[in-house]
Amino acid sequence: MSQMITQKLMLFFPKCECEKPIIYHLVKDHNLIVNVFRAKVTPEEEGYLVLDVTGTEEDIQGAMDFLRTFNVTINHTGKGVSWDEHRCTHCGQCVPHCPTGALHFADPATRQVAFDDGECIECLACIRVCPFNACASTF
Ligand code: SF4
Ligand code: SF4
DSSP states (O other), X not given: OOOEEEEEEEEEEOGGGTTSOHHHHXXXXXXXXXXXXXXXXXXXXXXXXXXXXXXXXXXXXXXHHHHHTTTOEEETTOOOEEEOTTTOOOOOTTGGGOSSSSEXXXXXXXXXXXXXXXXXXXXXHHHHHOTTOOEEEOO
């Protein structure tokens, strides 16, 4: 049996593609397990989705080929939250609010804060609590 892998994606749908049941097809036709972290439709009716897809490499590849038949932009980095290390004062306020440890004390002695974007699930908690706007949503 092929190994299951998980890939994080950010999808951008222009207005004309928002109504299509794309997630349904990823699950039903490409056997993927889909975990949506964030979904947003802008006032211009463009749509953004940040999601994890889990499946075999072949199924994920097939799903990507399917997505490319639409006018959908696929961002494989899935980076919907950014951390600006120059704005960060290492106050530590965000650390207990971050559920995954993406924002963490890299060095307990100096309490230097670091960001591991691979661990970020885009819950947006840090954006709400950071007094220095070091964390931001890219959409
Ligand atoms: S968005 Fe959530 S998971 Fe990501 S760094 Fe901020 S608090 Fe942590
Ligand atoms: S709350 Fe903001 S300034 Fe403070 S450590 Fe976290 S990211 Fe840096």
